[in-house]
Amino acid sequence: MAWLSPFLAAAATLAIGFVLFSILGKNPFAAFYVFFVKPIDNLYGFGELLLKASPLMLCAIGLAAGYRANVWNIGAEGQLTLGAICGGGVALAVPDGAGAWALPLMLIAGAAGGMVWAAIPAWLRTRFNANEILVSLMLVYVATLTLSLLVHGPWRDPEGFNFPQSKLFADPALLPNLLTGTRLNVGFLLALGVVFAAWLFIRRSLSGFQMRVAGLAPAAANYAGISARRTVWLGMLIGGATAGIAGVNEAAGAIGQLLPSMSPGYGFAAIIVAFVGRLHPLGILLASLLMSLLYLGGEAAQMGLALPSAVTGLFQGTLLFFLLAADVFINFRLRLIRRAPAVASARTVAAA
Amino acid sequence: MSIAGASASAPPAAPRLELEGISKAYPAVVANDGIDLSVMPGEIHAVLGENGAGKSTLMKIIYGVVKPDAGTIRWNGEAVTIASPARARALGIGMVFQHFSLFDTLTVSENIALALEGDAAGAGLDDRIREVSERYGLPLDPRRHIHTMSVGERQRVEIVRCLLQEPRLLIMDEPTSVLTPQAVERLFSTLGRLAGEGCSILYISHKLDEIRALCQRATVLRGGKVSGECDPRRETSSSLARMMIGGELPHPRHHQATTRGDGALAVRGLTVSAADPFGTDLAGIDLSVHGGEIVGIAGVSGNGQSELLSALSGERPVDDGAMIVLNGTPVGRRGAAARRALGLAFVPEERLGRGAVPEMSLSDNALLTAHRQALTRRGFIRFDAVRAYASATIARFNVKAPGPDATARSLSGGNLQKYIVGREILQAPRVMIAAQPTWGVDVGASAQIRQALVDLRDEGVAVLVISEELDELFEICDRICVIARGRLSPAKPARETNAEEIGLLMGGSFIGAQRVARSEASSTGIADAN
Numbered sequence: 035m036a037w038l039s040p041f042l043a044a045a046a047t048l049a050i051g052f053v054l055f056s057i058l059g060k061n062p063f064a065a066f067y068v069f070f071v072k073p074i075d076n077l078y079g080f081g082e083l084l085l086k087a088s089p090l091m092l093c094a095i096g097l098a099a100g101y102r103a104n105v106w107n108i109g110a111e112g113q114l115t116l117g118a119i120c121g122g123g124v125a126l127a128v129p130d131g132a133g134a135w136a137l138p139l140m141l142i143a144g145a146a147g148g149m150v151w152a153a154i155p156a157w158l159r160t161r162f163n164a165n166e167i168l169v170s171l172m173l174v175y176v177a178t179l180t181l182s183l184l185v186h187g188p189w190r191d192p193e194g195f196n197f198p199q200s201k202l203f204a205d206p207a208l209l210p211n212l213l214t215g216t217r218l219n220v221g222f223l224l225a226l227g228v229v230f231a232a233w234l235f236i237r238r239s240l241s242g243f244q245m246r247v248a249g250l251a252p253a254a255a256n257y258a259g260i261s262a263r264r265t266v267w268l269g270m271l272i273g274g275a276t277a278g279i280a281g282v283n284e285a286a287g288a289i290g291q292l293l294p295s296m297s298p299g300y301g302f303a304a305i306i307v308a309f310v311g312r313l314h315p316l317g318i319l320l321a322s323l324l325m326s327l328l329y330l331g332g333e334a335a336q337m338g339l340a341l342p343s344a345v346t347g348l349f350q351g352t353l354l355f356f357l358l359a360a361d362v363f364i365n366f367r368l369r370l371i372r373r374a375p376a377v378a379s380a381r382t383v384a385a386a
Numbered sequence: 387m388s389i390a391g392a393s394a395s396a397p398p399a400a401p402r403l404e405l406e407g408i409s410k411a412y413p414a415v416v417a418n419d420g421i422d423l424s425v426m427p428g429e430i431h432a433v434l435g436e437n438g439a440g441k442s443t444l445m446k447i448i449y450g451v452v453k454p455d456a457g458t459i460r461w462n463g464e465a466v467t468i469a470s471p472a473r474a475r476a477l478g479i480g481m482v483f484q485h486f487s488l489f490d491t492l493t494v495s496e497n498i499a500l501a502l503e504g505d506a507a508g509a510g511l512d513d514r515i516r517e518v519s520e521r522y523g524l525p526l527d528p529r530r531h532i533h534t535m536s537v538g539e540r541q542r543v544e545i546v547r548c549l550l551q552e553p554r555l556l557i558m559d560e561p562t563s564v565l566t567p568q569a570v571e572r573l574f575s576t577l578g579r580l581a582g583e584g585c586s587i588l589y590i591s592h593k594l595d596e597i598r599a600l601c602q603r604a605t606v607l608r609g610g611k612v613s614g615e616c617d618p619r620r621e622t623s624s625s626l627a628r629m630m631i632g633g634e635l636p637h638p639r640h641h642q643a644t645t646r647g648d649g650a651l652a653v654r655g656l657t658v659s660a661a662d663p664f665g666t667d668l669a670g671i672d673l674s675v676h677g678g679e680i681v682g683i684a685g686v687s688g689n690g691q692s693e694l695l696s697a698l699s700g701e702r703p704v705d706d707g708a709m710i711v712l713n714g715t716p717v718g719r720r721g722a723a724a725r726r727a728l729g730l731a732f733v734p735e736e737r738l739g740r741g742a743v744p745e746m747s748l749s750d751n752a753l754l755t756a757h758r759q760a761l762t763r764r765g766f767i768r769f770d771a772v773r774a775y776a777s778a779t780i781a782r783f784n785v786k787a788p789g790p791d792a793t794a795r796s797l798s799g800g801n802l803q804k805y806i807v808g809r810e811i812l813q814a815p816r817v818m819i820a821a822q823p824t825w826g827v828d829v830g831a832s833a834q835i836r837q838a839l840v841d842l843r844d845e846g847v848a849v850l851v852i853s854e855e856l857d858e859l860f861e862i863c864d865r866i867c868v869i870a871r872g873r874l875s876p877a878k879p880a881r882e883t884n885a886e887e888i889g890l891l892m893g894g895s896f897i898g899a900q901r902v903a904r905s906e907a908s909s910t911g912i913a914d915a916n
Contacts, residue, residue, distance in 0.1 A: 238766050238767055239765050239766050239767065240753075240757055240762045240765055240766070240767055241765065243750070243753060243767060247743055247746075247754065250743050250744075250745055250746065251739050251740070251743040251744070253736070253739050253740040254739060254740050254741070254742065254743045254754065256701050256722070256740075257699070257701060257722060257732070257734055257740050257741065257754075257755075258722065258723070258754045258755050259700065259721050259722030259723025259724070259725075259726060259755075260723070261721065261723075
């Protein structure tokens with residue numbers, strides 16, 4: 035059931051979509067085609083699918099490492115933004131004729147930026163027992179406003195007609211293209227590499243094992259001498275690092291400069307991706323493709339069906355909602371019982 | 387036909403309770419298989435069996451918590467269906483559970499009022515509590531808060547709560563596991579009074595001596611079936627054991643300790659305030675265990691055992707590093723991992739959730755504490771080595787499991803405990819601490835675990851055992867001390883003391899003298915945690 039519930043949730047989401055489109059006066063089947071099939075029926079669309087999946091899988095795998103240890107990092111969006119700021123800051127300093135050192139330096143800077151942003155809730159949790167959910171979430175807004183400050187002020191492109199945007203990055207500071215005819219860049223391969231490395235860490239390293247124990251049985255972790263503080267630090271920093279890399283990927287890849295908004299909510303959508311993917315690397319890969327499709331479909335639906343932009347968020351939220359509902363049935367079974375006199379009532383009974 | 391308060395000598399009386407062919411099966415095990423049982427009015431009837439024989443399930447069926455798959459229950463001759471505990475109570479069946487359900491922050495009278503129906507819980511309840519508790523020799527002050535009471539006193543609350551509902555059948559589930567020997571005698575006289583007034587008593591236990599002293603009839607369960615019925619007063623412990631486990635009760639081979647190893651644990655003036663507001667503070671605990679001996683700490687639960695264990699194992703380090711000295715190194719401030727690196731091994735009281743992660747396999751659980759046994763290379767897990775270690779543990783300690791990939795929670799209590807003990811022993815520790823090593827474990831596995839501890843002692847390891855079972859401590863320990871209200875009595879050689887003396891110490895008789903001696907000895911005085 036643990037592996038079936040994501041599929042059930044997806045099916046339920048589709049059913050809701052069906053009803054929704056009908057209510058909005060669109061032909062549901064046509065709407066489904068526009069939403070799910072049309073965006074990827076050509077090479078460019080396929081590239082977009084993978085392009086949008088990269089930041090999702092990067093953020094999600096980092097978050098999953100923490101979630102397995104009961105470290106609830108909700109601020110991936112902010113860590114992504116900081117990654118973009120730091121990586122983008124380095125990129126803006128890269129001159130036109132620079133060598134191959136530019137991109138790795140940017141990536142390191144981006145990862146470091148994300149880690150610094152994640153270190154704040156980690157420190158507050160280990161030192162003051164402050165709830166990392168609240169701190170990391172609030173820091174998202176701090177990060178967004180910081181970015182806005184930078185692109186409106188010191189980093190604004192002087193030849194940008196007063197638009198709040200930074201200079202375009204020089205060529206050596208841009209991620210090379212991977213597939214001609216699409217916008218897909220090397221960042222996708224990097225994302226796959228990070229997912230693989232994270233899998234190695236979670237499944238095969240002693241630290242990863244210890245983090246899993248901390249999430250499953252905190253008393254056993256304490257008994258085994260696993261430091262709870264170290265678990266929190268590792269959980270937050272890993273999430274911060276991968277989100278930071280995602281931020282640099284966006285800045286140096288699809289966008290090519292710094293803008294006030296670097297992501298349409300990838301950091302938050304990654305939370306859904308992590309859970310739909312069951313905190314497992316392969317599941318996260320598949321779930322990030324699904325979520326990416328929802329993004330593309332939402333954009334297509336706005337253009338082709340004149341649907342409001344909220345339709346994307348609606349589908350994402352519905353998916354998570356049904357996933358949580360389906361998860362109840364992993365441990366419990368619905369049983370209709372007959373009570374005398376012949377009145378049937380439904381009760382959930384603990385499955386044996 | 388109902389009989390009110392008649393003694394057992396009245397002419398052909400219907401049994402108060404009769405079970406016929408009761409069966410209950412769960413997915414993994416048949417808990418009860420065609421069980422017949424009958425209890426006469428005013429009779430004290432023992433239900434005897436080792437852990438896992440099906441006693442708890444049977445009692446839950448009688449008390450309405452569980453529905454049987456097959457069989458009939460007759461109450462005073464009439465067939466009844468006991469659909470819920472409320473229905474059982476309405477019939478007149480009361481049950482005192484092994485694990486109490488009392489609210490620490492409420493008073494005795496408030497806790498009892500929660501269990502009684504509406505109007506019975508009104509004014510006058512305090513007086514009724516006082517009257518009933520005095521009458522049966524279990525005096526209680528209705529206005530005391532539960533958290534101020536010892537475990538034995540809390541059990542009295544549970545019993546009085548049942549008695550106020552005027553039961554005709556009282557079920558007692560392992561009542562003496564939380565009592566000192568003296569308190570056990572008081573309980574037995576209470577039960578005798580109750581039986582004399584016509585109340586039947588079902589007494590569940592695995593302690594043969596107590597059953598022979600108290601009960602008039604016994605039904606013995608083995609593997610879910612009735613393996614015998616007898617009058618325990620006419621049986622010997624051996625014959626009862628044979629019915630219970632099909633053989634003799636095993637005793638560990640226990641020679642005089644000869645090897646003196648170099649491992650040592652020394653505790654000096656350990657004073658810790660409890661983390662839990664309802665826990666017990668430790669005050670000035672002095673203890674030393676040297677290699678090649680087993681020291682036992684006796685005591686009724688709730689007197690500071692868990693606080694002491696957390697301090698010794700490193701799960702809750704103390705402020706003063708010198709209070710705990712392991713093999714010559716002060717380790718009080720160090721965590722569990724550091725102490726393990728110095729040669730400490732520890733078997734905790736809770737198997738699932740603390741000693742092992744329930745959802746993980748036995749291999750993964752081996753990695754939990756044994757990762758220093760060459761099970762990792764440069765931070766990465768060597769899966770083959772882990773499996774080999776787990777398999778070796780399973781083989782050497784007779785763990786009945788399908789293999790190292792079985793999840794921890796799929797094992798029975800006894801087998802999981804054997805695995806945890808084995809995992810710790812195979813790390814070749816120099817100091818071993820075992821807390822309640824055979825709690826909830828069947829007789830066969832208990833014997834193997836105790837033998838493993840004795841063998842460890844023979845190899846020169848310092849072993850500390852904390853247990854609530856006096857018999858176990860006298861069986862394997864070289865020296866015994868008692869923990870009461872957070873203080874430790876001086877350790878005496880096991881051969882120079884007996885259960886009655888230890889029982890008195892468990893009541894705290896040494897504390898006054900200890901306080902006086904301490905305040906005389908030191909000029910500044912040891913800070914009293916009380």
